[in-house]
Amino acid sequence: MAEERIGVYVCNCGTNIGKVVDVAAVASSAMEIPGVAIAHSYKYMCSNPGQEMIVQDIEENKLTRIVVASCSPRMHEGTFRGAIRRAGLNPYMLEMANIREQCSWIHDDPIAATEKAKALVHAAIQRVKFNEPLESRTAPMCPSTLVIGGGVTGLTAALELAEAGQQVYLVEKQNHLGGNVARLDLTAPYLDSAQDILRNWISRVERHPNVRIFLNSELIELKGFNGNFKPRLRTEDGELLELDAGSVLVCTGFKEFDASRIQQYGYGRLPDVITSFELEAMLRQGKLQTKSGKQPRYVSIVHCVGSRSQEFHAYCSRVCCTTGLKYAFEIKSALPAAHISNLYSDMESFGKGCEEFYRKASEARTSFVMFAKNQLPMIREADAGENCSMLITVQEQLSGEEIELPADLVVLMVSMEPQQDASHVARLVNISCDKDGWFIESHPKLDPVATTTDGVYIAGACQFPRDIPESVTQGRAAVARILAKVAQGNITVDAVYSEVQDKLCSGCRTCFSLCPYGAIEYNAEKHLSHVISAVCKACGCCAAGCPSGAIKVRHFTDEQICNQIEGVL
Amino acid sequence: MAVRANPDLIDELQGFGAKDVVKCYQCGNCSAACTHSDDPYVFPRKSMHYLQLGLEKSLRTSLDPWLCYYCGKCSDQCPRGAEPGETMMGVRRWLTAEYDFTGLARLLYRSWSAELAAVLTVALLTGAGFLSFGFLRGGGNLSVYDGPGAFLPIHAIHFFDWTMGIILGALLSINCLRMWHFTMRSEHTAPIPLSLYLRHLLLLPLHFFTQKRFRHCENKTPWATHLVLMLSYLTMLTLIMVFLRDMQSGPEVNWYAHSFGYLSAIGLVTTSILAVHGRLKKDAAYHRHSHESDWMFLGLLLFVSITGIVQHILHRFGFPMAANITYIVHLMGVVPMLVLEVPFSKWSHLAYRPLAIYFAQLQLAAQAEGKVPLGTPAKPQPVA
Numbered sequence: 020m021a022e023e024r025i026g027v028y029v030c031n032c033g034t035n036i037g038k039v040v041d042v043a044a045v046a047s048s049a050m051e052i053p054g055v056a057i058a059h060s061y062k063y064m065c066s067n068p069g070q071e072m073i074v075q076d077i078e079e080n081k082l083t084r085i086v087v088a089s090c091s092p093r094m095h096e097g098t099f100r101g102a103i104r105r106a107g108l109n110p111y112m113l114e115m116a117n118i119r120e121q122c123s124w125i126h127d128d129p130i131a132a133t134e135k136a137k138a139l140v141h142a143a144i145q146r147v148k149f150n151e152p153l154e155s156r157t158a159p160m161c162p163s164t165l166v167i168g169g170g171v172t173g174l175t176a177a178l179e180l181a182e183a184g185q186q187v188y189l190v191e192k193q194n195h196l197g198g199n200v201a202r203l204d205l206t207a208p209y210l211d212s213a214q215d216i217l218r219n220w221i222s223r224v225e226r227h228p229n230v231r232i233f234l235n236s237e238l239i240e241l242k243g244f245n246g247n248f249k250p251r252l253r254t255e256d257g258e259l260l261e262l263d264a265g266s267v268l269v270c271t272g273f274k275e276f277d278a279s280r281i282q283q284y285g286y287g288r289l290p291d292v293i294t295s296f297e298l299e300a301m302l303r304q305g306k307l308q309t310k311s312g313k314q315p316r317y318v319s320i321v322h323c324v325g326s327r328s329q330e331f332h333a334y335c336s337r338v339c340c341t342t343g344l345k346y347a348f349e350i351k352s353a354l355p356a357a358h359i360s361n362l363y364s365d366m367e368s369f370g371k372g373c374e375e376f377y378r379k380a381s382e383a384r385t386s387f388v389m390f391a392k393n394q395l396p397m398i399r400e401a402d403a404g405e406n407c408s409m410l411i412t413v414q415e416q417l418s419g420e421e422i423e424l425p426a427d428l429v430v431l432m433v434s435m436e437p438q439q440d441a442s443h444v445a446r447l448v449n450i451s452c453d454k455d456g457w458f459i460e461s462h463p464k465l466d467p468v469a470t471t472t473d474g475v476y477i478a479g480a481c482q483f484p485r486d487i488p489e490s491v492t493q494g495r496a497a498v499a500r501i502l503a504k505v506a507q508g509n510i511t512v513d514a515v516y517s518e519v520q521d522k523l524c525s526g527c528r529t530c531f532s533l534c535p536y537g538a539i540e541y542n543a544e545k546h547l548s549h550v551i552s553a554v555c556k557a558c559g560c561c562a563a564g565c566p567s568g569a570i571k572v573r574h575f576t577d578e579q580i581c582n583q584i585e586g587v588l
Numbered sequence: 589m590a591v592r593a594n595p596d597l598i599d600e601l602q603g604f605g606a607k608d609v610v611k612c613y614q615c616g617n618c619s620a621a622c623t624h625s626d627d628p629y630v631f632p633r634k635s636m637h638y639l640q641l642g643l644e645k646s647l648r649t650s651l652d653p654w655l656c657y658y659c660g661k662c663s664d665q666c667p668r669g670a671e672p673g674e675t676m677m678g679v680r681r682w683l684t685a686e687y688d689f690t691g692l693a694r695l696l697y698r699s700w701s702a703e704l705a706a707v708l709t710v711a712l713l714t715g716a717g718f719l720s721f722g723f724l725r726g727g728g729n730l731s732v733y734d735g736p737g738a739f740l741p742i743h744a745i746h747f748f749d750w751t752m753g754i755i756l757g758a759l760l761s762i763n764c765l766r767m768w769h770f771t772m773r774s775e776h777t778a779p780i781p782l783s784l785y786l787r788h789l790l791l792l793p794l795h796f797f798t799q800k801r802f803r804h805c806e807n808k809t810p811w812a813t814h815l816v817l818m819l820s821y822l823t824m825l826t827l828i829m830v831f832l833r834d835m836q837s838g839p840e841v842n843w844y845a846h847s848f849g850y851l852s853a854i855g856l857v858t859t860s861i862l863a864v865h866g867r868l869k870k871d872a873a874y875h876r877h878s879h880e881s882d883w884m885f886l887g888l889l890l891f892v893s894i895t896g897i898v899q900h901i902l903h904r905f906g907f908p909m910a911a912n913i914t915y916i917v918h919l920m921g922v923v924p925m926l927v928l929e930v931p932f933s934k935w936s937h938l939a940y941r942p943l944a945i946y947f948a949q950l951q952l953a954a955q956a957e958g959k960v961p962l963g964t965p966a967k968p969q970p971v972a
Binding site for chain 1: 611
């Protein structure tokens with residue numbers, strides 16, 4: 020190892036690290052370690068001058084390996100790998116010591132923290148000596164896309180991909196396209212007809228030569244990996260069909276909350292307590308009436324049914340406030356004499372044009388009755404002789420009075436829930452669900468439509484309650500991601516992945532059950548397991564579990580890890 | 589016991605001038621801006637909400653509207669242009685109608701033509717009555733204004749004034765009693781011991797004469813104008829009811845009485861012209877909206893003041909016949925103004941406002957002494 024020349028760079032991170040850790044002392048202690056040719060501290064290593072310092076040192080001092088002691092590698096590993104690549108080194112000849120999140124941010128004692136930083140840097144130096152140059156590889160990319168779900172998100176995405184000249188397979192479980200939007204009458208806040216919006220979309224998708232639509236069909240298996248998926252469908256006729264798709268876009272949408280779960284609203288028991296979707300159906304048919312065929316004089320709209328509750332869903336379904344306001348307009352235009360009240364706990368009519376919409380609903384004489392989240396209104400049948408069919412008792416928050424509202428028709432703004440089979444779909448395409456059952460995105464802010472499985476994207480209300488514009492935006496965002504990959508023509512396979520050494524593998528398949536990404540194939544003829552490098556995320560479960568020690572994770576070799584451990588000690 | 593919401597209440601109140609209440613979204617900026625709004629009398633927010641929800645009973649039993657003087661701060665602060673100040677004004681009109689047992693107030697407030705017809709009828713009856721009295725039972729000669737043989741003898745006018753005063757006072761008292769019944773005997777308010785009523789009785793004249801609460805409004809102009817108007821009116825009323833003899837005899841000027849008369853005449857004319865000007869210009873919130881009853885009130889006040897001044901001048905300058913005719917015309921304004929406005933319309937607030945302050949003080953005192961529970965609805969439950 021005598022010929023290795025290691026450069027060590029210790030970052031102040033402004034004052035983030037420097038105010039607790041004596042970075043100059045860390046740098047000078049690194050100088051004493053054999054193999055270290057140069058050690059510097061600097062205010063911001065990630066800045067352009069900081070990176071330039073590394074590049075220049077590599078060139079002038081013939082450095083062969085680099086250690087950067089700064090923040091978490093999650094933040095800037097890519098930055099520094101890029102810098103040393105520019106200087107002609109293999110990017111994997113870099114090691115980072117996290118002396119910010121794992122040191123300065125969590126310790127107060129400067130002396131102890133500095134000692135800990137020295138140890139972390141020492142460990143990184145010991146490890147980097149054993150790092151091996153690695154290269155990422157490329158694999159061919161199939162340009163077609165499988166879109167799961169034919170709602171407004173899937174339709175938008177399918178059309179966008181098809182217009183870009185790519186083949187799309189659109190799979191829809193139901194016998195028609197349109198999803199939940201097909202159940203709506205008008206859309207808020209501009210009161211455009213949902214049917215008009217959809218009809219245009221659907222006919223364009225249906226006519227498009229690049230889109231193949233599978234109605235009444237389901238995905239039953241997804242084999243393959245990013246760029247080369249092999250989805251298997253069960254089609255309308257019960258046939259099994261295998262397709263080739265480079266990317267998979269999941270836009271399976273939502274279903275509505277079962278309102279009968281809230282006993283005191285009487286859904287299912289009182290005939291004129293209906294859900295928002297049932298009201299939409301009435302509005303579409305132009306028959307706004309009670310079960311007994313009368314015109315309702317008092318209509319109450321109850322918000323947050325299943326949303327924002329300890330018992331059901333803690334999250335806000337986001338679209339119901341504005342939709343409830345929309346009903347005020349629709350009901351007023353059908354029945355001008357009707358009295359409309361909104362029973363709410365918070366009014367959150369957000370988004371473009373929605374505050375104005377709220378104001379207009381208010382001016383159109385809709386009353387707003389506030390209940391406490393822990394004290395839901397109670398709906399009961401009115402006694403004979405009353406001028407209404409139901410009475411709603413509310414502990415009204417803004418007047419402080421317990422009030423009784425007359426009602427002939429009660430509309431429950433049911434919350435949005437993940438589809439019944441969301442967890443099944445998640446398993447099929449190998450993505451995860453959060454505690455409520457929504458699909459989890461790769462990064463909530465920076466990568467909202469990708470997932471932790473490369474090549475599988477999510478968009479629309481399968482990820483969280485979304486309105487139409489947001490769903491459409493997400494659908495198009497996912498298309499942009501897919502088309503960017505298609506334009507490259509190849510997929511890049513990370514250089515870090517597991518490898519099975521065939522001569523040590525006994526074919527026990529322990530690794531097969533441990534792999535969370537389905538990256539391990541089994542060759543029954545040779546009795547050998549094999550890692551599909553494009554699918555592997557290098558988590559190391561297989562390597563740790565292999566009873567024969569046959570699996571090696573590139574960039575995480577036993578040698579590297581043992582030396583790192585020794586270094587820290 | 590749950591309060592039944594009456595969604596039609598808002599329609600009714602719109603007839604009383606509460607037009608923009610639907611715009612309110614209960615942010616509470618109005619109550620925060622108001623110097624008088626304080627727990628448990630939180631207004632205008634709460635009154636606005638009672639109205640939006642149709643909580644008729646809560647509104648009827650509330651003292652809040654009378655604790656507001658309409659300085660207009662709330663309306664200026666309202667982010668939605670809901671004009672809370674004007675709503676409070678509308679609620680006061682509605683409450684006046686609710687307190688009035690005859691139902692006349694409701695009719696006059698809600699129908700401009702009914703109000704006009706009522707004023708004209710009373711005016712014509714007054715004119716005809718005084719003319720026939722003058723010819724048949726009085727001096728019989730229109731060109732005698734005062735002294736022996738006067739067309740309208742002072743003792744007769746005196747008798748008429750007092751009779752009318754007693755009748756109107758009785759009507760207003762009945763309405764005040766109803767106000768007490770609604771606000772102090774509701775299920776929200778436990779009975780208050782008589783001793784407390786007596787202990788705080790002085791609040792009534794105090795607030796009646798000084799209007800010191802009004803002074804606490806941030807905008808002082810309305811208070812100053814209102815005080816001048818009220819004192820001028822009161823002075824004139826006292827002069828007429830008690831010192832009519834000194835006022836009417838002449839033609840020489842009785843300075844000890846007339847100096848007061850001149851001052852109050854100046855006060856009445858100036859303040860009513862200021863109010864008319866403000867209502868036409870509409871630049872202050874409290875003048876932005878004018879109900880028909882506001883114009884009728886100002887119109888009658890100006891008419892009465894000017895005819896009063898004119899008949900006085902004609903009398904002093906030796907035109908007894910013209911003075912007599914102007915006097916009858918003047919009475920044709922005075923009588924409808926008092927008969928219609930005092931128990932059934934805007935003038936009634938001279939009683940309701942001090943009473944509300946008195947009642948509110950009683951409720952607070954009773955609460956402080958722990959004798960009775962808080963005289964307001966239960967507070968909202970804290971949200972867990």
